Amino acid sequence: MLATSRNFEANARAGLADDNLQRALGLARTGFPLRRRLATERLPEFEELREEGRAIKDHTLAHLDFYLELYESNVVASGGKVHWAPTPQEACAAVRQICRSVGAKTVTKGKSMVAEEVGLNEFLEANGITPIETDLGEYIIQLRHEPPSHIIAPAIHLVKEQVAETFRAEHHALDPARSLSEPRQMCDEARAMLRPRFLAADVGITGANFLVAETGSSIIVTNEGNGDLTQTLPRVHIVMTSIEKVVPTLEDAATLLRLLARSATGQEFSSYTTISTGPRRPGDLDGPEQYHVILLDNGRSALLGTEFRDMLRCIRCAACLNHCPVYAAVGGHAYGWVYPGPMGAVLTPSLIGIEEAGHLPNASTFCGRCESVCPVKIPLPKMMRHWRDREFAKRLNPPVYRSALSLWAWTARRPALYHAVAELAARTLGWAGRYRGRFRSLPLANGWTAVRDMPAPEGRSFHSLWAERRK
Amino acid sequence: MSEARERILGGIRNALGRGQLDPNTQAQLRARLAAHSRNLIPARATALDDARSVDLFIAMAEEVQATVARVGAFSAVPDEVARYVAAENLPAELVAALDPNLDVIPWEMRPLLRIRRGRAEAEDKVSLTPCHSAIAETGTLMLVSGRETPTTLNFLPDTHIVLVCRCQIVATYEDGFDRLRAERGTGRLPRAINFITGPSRTADIEQRIELGAHGPRRLHIVLVEEDRVTASVEKSQQHKGAER
Numbered sequence: 001m002l003a004t005s006r007n008f009e010a011n012a013r014a015g016l017a018d019d020n021l022q023r024a025l026g027l028a029r030t031g032f033p034l035r036r037r038l039a040t041e042r043l044p045e046f047e048e049l050r051e052e053g054r055a056i057k058d059h060t061l062a063h064l065d066f067y068l069e070l071y072e073s074n075v076v077a078s079g080g081k082v083h084w085a086p087t088p089q090e091a092c093a094a095v096r097q098i099c100r101s102v103g104a105k106t107v108t109k110g111k112s113m114v115a116e117e118v119g120l121n122e123f124l125e126a127n128g129i130t131p132i133e134t135d136l137g138e139y140i141i142q143l144r145h146e147p148p149s150h151i152i153a154p155a156i157h158l159v160k161e162q163v164a165e166t167f168r169a170e171h172h173a174l175d176p177a178r179s180l181s182e183p184r185q186m187c188d189e190a191r192a193m194l195r196p197r198f199l200a201a202d203v204g205i206t207g208a209n210f211l212v213a214e215t216g217s218s219i220i221v222t223n224e225g226n227g228d229l230t231q232t233l234p235r236v237h238i239v240m241t242s243i244e245k246v247v248p249t250l251e252d253a254a255t256l257l258r259l260l261a262r263s264a265t266g267q268e269f270s271s272y273t274t275i276s277t278g279p280r281r282p283g284d285l286d287g288p289e290q291y292h293v294i295l296l297d298n299g300r301s302a303l304l305g306t307e308f309r310d311m312l313r314c315i316r317c318a319a320c321l322n323h324c325p326v327y328a329a330v331g332g333h334a335y336g337w338v339y340p341g342p343m344g345a346v347l348t349p350s351l352i353g354i355e356e357a358g359h360l361p362n363a364s365t366f367c368g369r370c371e372s373v374c375p376v377k378i379p380l381p382k383m384m385r386h387w388r389d390r391e392f393a394k395r396l397n398p399p400v401y402r403s404a405l406s407l408w409a410w411t412a413r414r415p416a417l418y419h420a421v422a423e424l425a426a427r428t429l430g431w432a433g434r435y436r437g438r439f440r441s442l443p444l445a446n447g448w449t450a451v452r453d454m455p456a457p458e459g460r461s462f463h464s465l466w467a468e469r470r471k
Numbered sequence: 472m473s474e475a476r477e478r479i480l481g482g483i484r485n486a487l488g489r490g491q492l493d494p495n496t497q498a499q500l501r502a503r504l505a506a507h508s509r510n511l512i513p514a515r516a517t518a519l520d521d522a523r524s525v526d527l528f529i530a531m532a533e534e535v536q537a538t539v540a541r542v543g544a545f546s547a548v549p550d551e552v553a554r555y556v557a558a559e560n561l562p563a564e565l566v567a568a569l570d571p572n573l574d575v576i577p578w579e580m581r582p583l584l585r586i587r588r589g590r591a592e593a594e595d596k597v598s599l600t601p602c603h604s605a606i607a608e609t610g611t612l613m614l615v616s617g618r619e620t621p622t623t624l625n626f627l628p629d630t631h632i633v634l635v636c637r638c639q640i641v642a643t644y645e646d647g648f649d650r651l652r653a654e655r656g657t658g659r660l661p662r663a664i665n666f667i668t669g670p671s672r673t674a675d676i677e678q679r680i681e682l683g684a685h686g687p688r689r690l691h692i693v694l695v696e697e698d699r700v701t702a703s704v705e706k707s708q709q710h711k712g713a714e715r
Contacts, residue, residue, distance in 0.1 A: 052510045065492070070504075072476075086478045086479055134685065136676070160676050183677060217660060224672070225686020232663070251510060254644045255511070268534075274663060274664065
């Protein structure tokens with residue numbers, strides 16, 4: 001996928017002005033947090049489980065080579081094959097080779113963010129293979145030729161009228177006069193359109209929420225059942241996943257599963273959690289004849305040795321997106337690549353470079369909600385700060401910004417001077433704003449005053465008031 | 472491909488600042504794996520006696536729009552299935568798993584129920600399967616694939632009817648894994664383990680929950696109080712033993 005993260009500011013402005021997007025986000029920003037809160041309140045152990053989830057992931061990452069080798073040997077023992085892919089190109093090439101070996105024309109796909117990351121759909125199309133997204137949200141955006149705007153609800157940026165419009169434009173064979181006013185009708189229509197595709201596909205590609213080292217299994221979590229039809233009906237099942245998804249045991253997976261659905265959708269458990277181990281067994285009446293796993297690295301192994309290692313704990317639940325005031329205002333497309341929201345603000349610079357994605361770790365108010373809801377306690381704001389440090393060290397910010405920041409830093413490191421300047425500014429502004437109590441415009445602050453008034457200070461700096469009280 | 476493998480594993484070791492793990496650490500990790508020790512288990516399900524486990528299972532399953540019918544004995548299953556398909560206005564034609572547990576049911580009592588045994592095909596409307604375990608914690612059914620339990624039965628038909636024997640209800644997912652290991656040893660898992668919690672659903676359009684996105688629209692659980700699976704479970708274990 002071509003990144004447009006460089007254009008975050010313009011993307012965000014467009015998002016703010018998009019009425020449909022704002023209506024759609026309005027539904028999301030209340031729904032998700034409420035449902036998560038209710039689910040976590042019902043489970044008194046939730047906070048302890050978060051700590052355990054963090055520990056399981058940390059333990060696995062510290063021994064990642066061991067668990068990946070064990071995982072591979074168990075996949076092979078159950079009749080499957082692991083394809084190691086250091087880069088997106090190698091991941092795509094592995095999929096092409098498997099598809100060609102069985103003469104595949106169409107491929108059904110369950111939702112996979114790793115497949116988005118490597119640009120699998122575009123690659124398959126360019127190679128004469130038709131990918132068909134089967135998750136309802138993914139199906140809708142595939143018809144619209146849009147990228148996902150959310151990692152678990154890819155079409156969350158749309159209102160139902162837009163979906164209806166897309167279905168009318170794309171489902172030519174159906175009665176143009178049919179009613180499509182309710183989500184129910186659209187679900188039924190998509191179900192009817194996709195059912196024959198499931199049955200006809202040569203290859204099914206899913207992602208994986210977890211890989212289990214002790215058994216060589218992949219786990220997918222879905223609500224629709226599309227992932228299961230995708231991996232059960234075709235002759236070949238390809239699991240498109242990445243190296244940090246592995247956990248040691250089924251028991252470890254169970255703990256993370258207790259965190260995942262509650263953090264993501266606020267469900268106690270998703271409708272379908274499926275543990276797949278190898279291809280069909282002798283005498284089985286269904287299931288794929290071949291089982292392949294593509295293990296993508298794409299820069300993840302290098303992160304292990306950096307201050308961004310904690311990011312590899314991420315289980316892709318989207319709680320951080322769902323609780324982020326910036327995401328809720330601008331939507332996922334503004335972030336300009338596969339992973340939006342706070343997790344994207346940390347992961348995207350890691351995967352495509354801070355030069356391209358420098359805006360993302362800056363698009364945060366550091367309110368800290370993301371970290372407070374993260375099921376594996378990833379310190380997201382801290383890591384965004386690390387990216388800001390690196391951005392500054394690499395001299396990527398504009399010169400004016402850099403000079404202002406340097407000046408501020410110089411002042412802040414001299415407490416006496418800083419207090420004097422702060423006191424002077426507070427007194428001056430307090431005096432100038434003494435009648436109206438606010439400013440309509442201020443020199444150097446028109447970024448603020450262009451859209452709202454600046455409240456006038458009371459006239460004294462905090463430090464001087466504090467010093468006075470302590471006397 | 473092995474070059475790619477070495478690049479990734481080498482990259483990991485490099486980033487972790489070490490070579491291959493020393494034998495001592497490897498032995499510790501193997502011991503951790505073999506122990507199958509559980510992490511924190513929520514008290515919600517484990518603190519319950521048998522009867523309250525059953526109640527919790529039913530309450531949690533119904534909360535996610537599964538329907539549950541309790542019957543006293545396997546001999547009452549044909550009546551319940553016939554009642555359910557009639558009430559839901561479904562055809563009296565079922566595709567059922569080959570599992571011998573279903574053989575103990577006197578289907579001849581309801582001659583109008585037509586039952587085909589095998590995997591599900593596109594035109595099948597109603598399926599009937601046994602389950603491996605039922606998890607009280609979240610009202611979740613645990614089904615495993617095998618020659619007698621094809622996976623398509625769980626996903627293709629519009630309506631999925633699942634027989635649960637009261638003795639199959641356990642507290643947690645971990646209990647389900649333990650039961651599986653007790654039957655099969657520590658060897659390979661079945662090809663598919665399906666945890667099913669309510670019927671298929673989606674909220675992808677304006678976050679409105681709609682049932683029956685791609686999988687079954689209806690999930691009906693027939694809970695049998697009588698303990699009759701023992702004999703046939705032993706029989707199926709012999710099968711699986713032969714497979715290994």
